[in-house]
Amino acid sequence: xxxxxxxxxxxxxxxxxxIAFIAFxxxxxxxxxxxxxxxxxxxxxAIDEIAALPIKYAGHQACETCHTDIATVKGKGMHxxxxxxxxxxxxxxxxxxxxxxxxxxxxxxxxxxxxHSASAARPKNFPQIDAAEHSNGVPCETCHNxxxxxxxxxxxx
Amino acid sequence: xxxxxxxxxxLLPTAAVAWKSVLAGTxxxxxxxxxxxxWWGMLIDIPKxxxxxxxxRACATENNVPEGHFRTWVEQYHVTDWNLTNPxxxxxxxxxxxxxAVKEDPNGKYFFVPKLCNHCAxxxxxxxxxxxxxxxxxxxxxLVDPKYCLGCAYCVQAxxxxxxxxxxxxxxxxxxxxxxxxxxxxLTTACCENCPTGARQLVDLKNPNDPxxxxxxxxxxxxxxxxxxxxxxxxxxxxxxxxx
Numbered sequence: 001x002x003x004x005x006x007x008x009x010x011x012x013x014x015x016x017x018x019i020a021f022i023a024f025x026x027x028x029x030x031x032x033x034x035x036x037x038x039x040x041x042x043x044x045x046a047i048d049e050i051a052a053l054p055i056k057y058a059g060h061q062a063c064e065t066c067h068t069d070i071a072t073v074k075g076k077g078m079h080x081x082x083x084x085x086x087x088x089x090x091x092x093x094x095x096x097x098x099x100x101x102x103x104x105x106x107x108x109x110x111x112x113x114x115x116h117s118a119s120a121a122r123p124k125n126f127p128q129i130d131a132a133e134h135s136n137g138v139p140c141e142t143c144h145n146x147x148x149x150x151x152x153x154x155x156x157x
Numbered sequence: 158x159x160x161x162x163x164x165x166x167x168l169l170p171t172a173a174v175a176w177k178s179v180l181a182g183t184x185x186x187x188x189x190x191x192x193x194x195x196w197w198g199m200l201i202d203i204p205k206x207x208x209x210x211x212x213x214r215a216c217a218t219e220n221n222v223p224e225g226h227f228r229t230w231v232e233q234y235h236v237t238d239w240n241l242t243n244p245x246x247x248x249x250x251x252x253x254x255x256x257x258a259v260k261e262d263p264n265g266k267y268f269f270v271p272k273l274c275n276h277c278a279x280x281x282x283x284x285x286x287x288x289x290x291x292x293x294x295x296x297x298x299x300l301v302d303p304k305y306c307l308g309c310a311y312c313v314q315a316x317x318x319x320x321x322x323x324x325x326x327x328x329x330x331x332x333x334x335x336x337x338x339x340x341x342x343x344l345t346t347a348c349c350e351n352c353p354t355g356a357r358q359l360v361d362l363k364n365p366n367d368p369x370x371x372x373x374x375x376x377x378x379x380x381x382x383x384x385x386x387x388x389x390x391x392x393x394x395x396x397x398x399x400x401x
Contacts, residue, residue, distance in 0.1 A: 042292035046302035053338035056219045057347050082353040090218050115209045119258040121233050121267035122207045
């Protein structure tokens, strides 16, 4: 008695299955990125792609390498821990090419009150003013040096 | 089309060079940065936050965050003595342009709470992604792979802190990267760089010299929604119990 007498159609089907499986493995090898699964169930190359995004804020270390005079004045004043770009805006382009990209001088009428306008929600020990009552429209930098704003500390212009 | 042996011999190396350039599309790793040596988080010192919105603007500029969406935002809380668990919370345009001035309330208090992705060690958002498009890096930053993301928004729903959104143009999930492109180059995040009072500080929990260790020992520090066991790594100092 031959068990496999009429089993030809099964072998043909098994052959098809094996071919399909090999095809699956080959396609999978091409489609799945090489770095997938290096650290976990994700594409590890995505980490490097995100790390390679461009920087817009240069960081105060970059500013201080050239603007040492201002860094010294600022370092002694009340604004010692306020970083340059917090007021001057994103300036990585200026740091990379100081000649062709020039920063715009901030408008103190908008800038200073962002932090120093009085509100009960701000911490009590933080210096706050009512702009209209405090200066009556006189620009802040008339009396205060923004880099070292305390008047009695010799910061006045 | 007939290709002679001579033409085939010219074509083969050309094809090889073309294929090489396709493979070379992925950028190189930062040379001096070792992922295994860091475990990033952030410290937020609530009593120092003045609600100026500098962090929100800086984040939007640094990361091209689309208008009306936020990777970080600031909330102003108003908690009254007689209703401690139901604070009134406002965040006009994410606090980008600051907050309207408020008068002292004799029966309550006001304070600001900056929020961002908590870069959870056991994040619910990475668990639900069906395609492996969001993950936590070996240095503890939760990222989205925009090339793999389908935009199904499962993760947006899963985040208990509401820190994710679907990018309106790219149609993929988007979120705070903890300025991964900056911290891997030795810079701090855009929000921390631009915080005028030092209310936000980037911390590296694997760095034994980081002042965070001293700070955590000497202050009463909380995380948001600790009951969800997310392993959040954004630490809040002086956090009010009414904050959710």
